[in-house]
Amino acid sequence: MMMGGMQEEEFDDLLDDWFIESLKTYKDLHVFQLDNPSQVIEWTSEKTVCVAGYSASKNEILELRLPLKLFADENKGLCAERDFKVVHGGFTEGPVRCLRHVPGTRCVVTNDGQNADLQVWDLGGDDSDVIRRTGSIKGRRVSETGSRIAARPSTPPQVLHGARSSDVQLTQLISGQTLYELETTSDEPLSSLQFVSDSVFVASCFNGSVYIADTRTAAAPQLSPPPPPSGESVLWRMDTSVAPQQSGCKVVRLSSSGRAVVSDLRNLGGIACQAQLDIQTRPYKAEDVSVSWAPRLDGYVSVSGFGGAVQIYNTCAWTPELQDVEPLFQHRGHVVLSEQTDGSVPVFITSHVWHPERPRTLLSAASDGSVHVWDWVEPDTRDVS
Numbered sequence: 001m002m003m004g005g006m007q008e009e010e011f012d013d014l015l016d017d018w019f020i021e022s023l024k025t026y027k028d029l030h031v032f033q034l035d036n037p038s039q040v041i042e043w044t045s046e047k048t049v050c051v052a053g054y055s056a057s058k059n060e061i062l063e064l065r066l067p068l069k070l071f072a073d074e075n076k077g078l079c080a081e082r083d084f085k086v087v088h089g090g091f092t093e094g095p096v097r098c099l100r101h102v103p104g105t106r107c108v109v110t111n112d113g114q115n116a117d118l119q120v121w122d123l124g125g126d127d128s129d130v131i132r133r134t135g136s137i138k139g140r141r142v143s144e145t146g147s148r149i150a151a152r153p154s155t156p157p158q159v160l161h162g163a164r165s166s167d168v169q170l171t172q173l174i175s176g177q178t179l180y181e182l183e184t185t186s187d188e189p190l191s192s193l194q195f196v197s198d199s200v201f202v203a204s205c206f207n208g209s210v211y212i213a214d215t216r217t218a219a220a221p222q223l224s225p226p227p228p229p230s231g232e233s234v235l236w237r238m239d240t241s242v243a244p245q246q247s248g249c250k251v252v253r254l255s256s257s258g259r260a261v262v263s264d265l266r267n268l269g270g271i272a273c274q275a276q277l278d279i280q281t282r283p284y285k286a287e288d289v290s291v292s293w294a295p296r297l298d299g300y301v302s303v304s305g306f307g308g309a310v311q312i313y314n315t316c317a318w319t320p321e322l323q324d325v326e327p328l329f330q331h332r333g334h335v336v337l338s339e340q341t342d343g344s345v346p347v348f349i350t351s352h353v354w355h356p357e358r359p360r361t362l363l364s365a366a367s368d369g370s371v372h373v374w375d376w377v378e379p380d381t382r383d384v385s
Helices: 008-025 333-337
Strands: 026-033 038-043 048-053 059-065 085-092 098-101 107-111 118-122 132-137 148-151 158-162 169-172 178-181 190-195 200-205 210-214 222-224 236-241 250-255 259-264 273-277 290-293 300-304 310-314 329-331 349-354 361-366 370-376
Touching: 008 026, 008 333, 026 333, 038 098, 038 349, 038 361, 048 085, 048 098, 085 132, 098 148, 107 148, 107 158, 158 190, 190 236, 200 236, 236 290, 250 290, 273 310, 290 349, 300 349, 329 370, 333 370
Parallel strands: 148 190
Antiparallel strands: 026 370, 038 048, 048 059, 059 085, 098 107, 107 118, 118 132, 148 158, 158 169, 169 178, 190 200, 200 210, 210 222, 236 250, 250 259, 259 273, 290 300, 300 310, 310 329, 349 361, 361 370
16 A cells, blocks of 8 residues: 555554554544545534535435444443444435535535535434435526525524525525525625524625625625735635634634634624634645634634645634744544555545534544544643653
């Protein structure tokens, strides 16, 4: 076996070194292998996630239960359940490029990236292990990056969706009725849609502009322009932070060149802090760059899309002046554990998410079909003996 031209003996030494180091850097690390890689990881409960393939032909859509050993507070070694388990599964005729769970239901909504319509799925229950398609939601237009989806946090079940800033609409899941449309004359491809409350949402575009709108009113949305240019053409991804322990609602925008800008939602034109991240490689595809706030750690963000690692940064140490920063932690397990042959395409991260309750637990998926769940150790608290 070789790894990107590396001799087998060298690879074995690298694997041994990483494994020894991981005993100090991880509290937990569990590995699962899918038949095909997934671009989506979506929580359906505290212990289950949905994944789905994105190849051009038929794909699996699966609900996985995380290893029960991960949740054992004491005597982890006595816990028999150490592996991921498929609890529900089905097939989709096309790729799955975006997937969202609808809170309070056993439904997920997907988009294939090929048309504007959404697909609605029943995840099944105790009486059935089959995931079935139950309907569809009409969209307006398609873009080359597909539709973005956000589920309203509370009942009745409603989903926000659209491919471009001029196409965003709120649809009632049961009736298919359109309840709201974003009124804007721009036609920028969307990078994300996110609710920040039960009725207020943000729509971010790949050019870095952000719309803030309220579904209860027909008033024009608030538009924030992109951050000041850095001298090169870039695509931007965004995430908002609305967790209870956060000081206000923060927005982080990450460019395909590795520049991260944090702003207050009430003043998106300003820069609270920013940094040039320690990016070793350019993204495989600029639209796959991802940034996500930690829901239970104030000021922490995770970044992927720049090669085969997931990076953790602490924005609390950043300043308004642009500065170079290094990650607090890097998960390189997908690359280290992959079985690559000489000349093969390098492994890259396709998706990652934070656990909603466990502060330092994340899930990540890679282009080789691997799925990892890992609980990392804060560097200052590691046992160095």
